[in-house]
Amino acid sequence: MVLSPMAPPRKITPPTPPEPQPGVPRLLSRRTAVLLGLFIVLGFGLLIGRLYWLQITMGDEYQAEAAAQQTLDATLPAQRGNIYDATGNVLARSVTVWDITADPTVCDPEGIAEASEGLAEILNLDADEVYEKLSDTSTRYKVLAKSVDKPTADAVKAFVNDFDKDLAVITTQTSVRQYPCGAFLASVLGFCNADGDGFYGLEKYYDETLAGVDGRTVTVRNRWGYEVDNDQATTYPAEDGKSLVLTVDINIQSILERYLSEAIDTYDVQERGVAIAIDVNTGAVLGMASKPDFDPNDPYTIYDEDLAATLDGLSGDEFTTAQGAARERQWKNKAITELYEPGSVFKLATAAAALDAGVIVPNSSFNCPGSYAVADRTYTCYNHKAHGIQTVGQAVNNSCNIAFIQIAQRLGSEAFYEYYNGFGFREKTGIDLPGEESGISHTLSSLGPVQLASSSFGQTHKVTPIQMITAVCAVVNGGYLVQPHLVSSILDSNGNLVEEIDPEPKRQVVSEEVSSQVVSMMEGVVDGGSGRNAYVAGYRIGGKSGTSEKLDVDANEDGSYNVSYSFVGVMPVDDPQIAVLVMLDDVRSDTFETSGTISAPLVGNMLSEIGPYMGFEKDTSNLSSTVTVPNLVLGNSSSEWILAQSTLNSKGLDHELVDGIGQVIHQSPAAGTKVPLGSTVYLYTQSTEDQTAAVPDVVGRQGEFASQMLKAAGFNVSVSGPENGLVTAQSVEKDSQQPLGTVITITTTDSGAGEE
Secondary structure (H helix, E strand, C coil): CCCCCCCCCCCCCCCCCCCCCCCCHHHHHHHHHHHHHHHHHHHHHHHHHHHHHHHHHCCHHHHHHHHHHEEEEECCCCCCCCCCCCCCCCEEEEEEEEEECCCCCCCCHHHHHHHHHHHHHCCCCCCHHHHHHHCCCCCCEEEEEECCCCHHHHHHHHHHHHHHCCCCCCEEEEEEEEEECCCCCCHHHHEECCCCCCCCCCCCCCCHHHHEECCEEEEEEECCCEEEEEEEEEEEEEEEEEEECCCCCCCHHHHHHHHHHHHHHHEEEEEEEEEEEEEEECCEEEEEEEEEECCCCCCCCCCCHHHCCCCCCCCCHHHHHHHHHHHHHHHHHHHHHHCEEEEEHHHHHHHHHHHHCCCCCCCCCCCCCCCCEEEEEEEEHHHHCCCCCEEEHHHHHHCCCCHHHHHHHHCCCHHHHHHHCCCCCCCCCCCCCCCHHHEEEECCCCHHHHHHHHHHHCCCCCHHHHHHHHHHHHHHHCECCCCCEEEEEECCCCCEEEEEEECCCEECCCCHHHHHHHHHHHHHCCCCCCCCCHCCCCCCCCCEEEEEEECCCCCCCCCCCCCEEEEEEEEEECCCCCCEEEEEEECCCCCCCHHHHHHHHCCCCCCCHHHHHCCCCCCCCCCCCEEECCCCCCCCCCCEHHHHHHHHHCCCCCECCCCCCCCEEEECCCCCCCCCCEEEEEECCCCCCCCEEEECCCCEHHHHHHHHHHHHHEEEEEEEEECCCCCEEEEECCEEEEEECCEEEEEEEECCCCCC
16 A cells, blocks of 8 residues: 655644623622632631531531440459358359350351360360351351350450451350259349349348449450450449348257258148247347258249149140249249138137236136037037036146037127237238238127127238247237347448348237246147147257148048148246247148147257257256167067157157158167267168268377267267276277167276367
């Protein structure tokens, strides 16, 4: 292709600017400039105003928002206070722990495998399970571990902070409420809910005292909003809760719970049982048990197997309702929330009221012909027995209904009603527990002749066990109605005393003279009367039994009603210090028929152990130093374990149940053996083979110390020579295996002090 030569470039002449048109005002350009200036000034003004609003007017708020985005304000839970028994044992405590959780949505998938291995090692978990949780991005919350200790939580924090990939794992401080004794004093202590708030019992009543005040910690947060481990955190410490010291003694409580549980199993008690021990002069509750109960560490489990079985086969709302009722039943403190007809125990109040009102004296006499008519109602005594002419004391001893109807008639409805109120039966006792009931009784206008007659011996009105034993305290302590209470003092978090609780008596109901008269009558009940099975040789004990029909429940096919058995015991009668009340609700056993053969020996057994523990001295001046062991084996009237123990109490012998409740089939020492007063007889209900122990070497020991060694090993001791002399010989070879209860004689001499 031939290319043509390039043509030279063409010269372009620029256009000439137009000349100004005549008539166009020069002011136009000036206005434009002014408007432009105004717009610029206005723009800068708006900008400055906006900056002023942002930095000055809203500065503090935006700074706070920025700080909130960069910092984490976390709650530091206050440590809930402890609950101690009267001797300093911890019954409830809170332990600080940490929960470990994760947000899988902000965990780097490339680091999950490595993180799972590390976290599993720290938390002692399976790595595959941790990996599965960290990989589940369908949720922002996964629990890896709960209630770990501080070293473990710190190790998790350090691992997360050092991890080179995104890992949203959080440690959260919390606390766990623990009850070291398990199902012990459960209905009194109560428990806390999932949020750590008191939900039942003392935990609820004293919730504000125990809870404390939460603190705060302010620290830097990372991009996901979680805490960054650093030294710049600002902490506002929590104010820990205060602690409670109870009047309840763990040793007395143990005695009540052990005997009560055994009796409930033995006598097929349907509606639970209750036992209360109380200082009659101060109202301090030394023990309070409702059985069966529950473990407050896991209160939502149904522990009564029969009760749990009622839920089988239920579903839906029916199951939910039944489960709630079952839980409520086991949580209830029967001593304060459930009502019962007190039966003949109430006769103590009737007698005291009539004596104080002056309508009778101790030697007043009453005739019991076997039946007695009031209006259209005919009353009888137990087994339709005719007691004949009786004094007041004899009527108490015989538990004569007819005599007490006549006593109430002398007193009259108005005075009876006033004393009934005076003893506190129409009001709550005010004990420091939630949910207390106040009882059900006749009004003055409804207290006609029949109602008065029935009320005189504890029927047709209902009380709580705590009301009944509080009234008994007034009967025996000089006439003063005390305030029952469970907490003796409150301590701060350092153990310093904050408050001492010692309530004053509410009022005097009867005179001290009347009180002394009724206590004397109560001693007659135990010393050979209807409550003789509560007798403990060497102690002066007063008591009163109560058998009441459950008339508000449908009768049985034979027309009879189910029965509740109760007994109250007081010791020592020359200076009353403690009262114990036991009530077994709805006993179905066919073996025994009255509270004198069920509840009385139960209280006697309790007092036989409580008395020595409280330091009450036995008067053995009228007792033989040597006792013949009675026959307690199956086939005798005393073969049931509870009556066997009662029989031993009456002989001045101690007892120990070796292998559970039931009929006694073996004993050691054997029947007919001569043993020193105070020796222990071991009772077997499951085996006829003796349990044995090694005999200690006590030669060269001081006599009293040697006796303690032998008794602690399970043997009885006879001393030949001075009680506290030097042991020169022992009748059974050292280290030999001998049956529990074997009597070992130690020979002592005055020479030498002996070893201790």
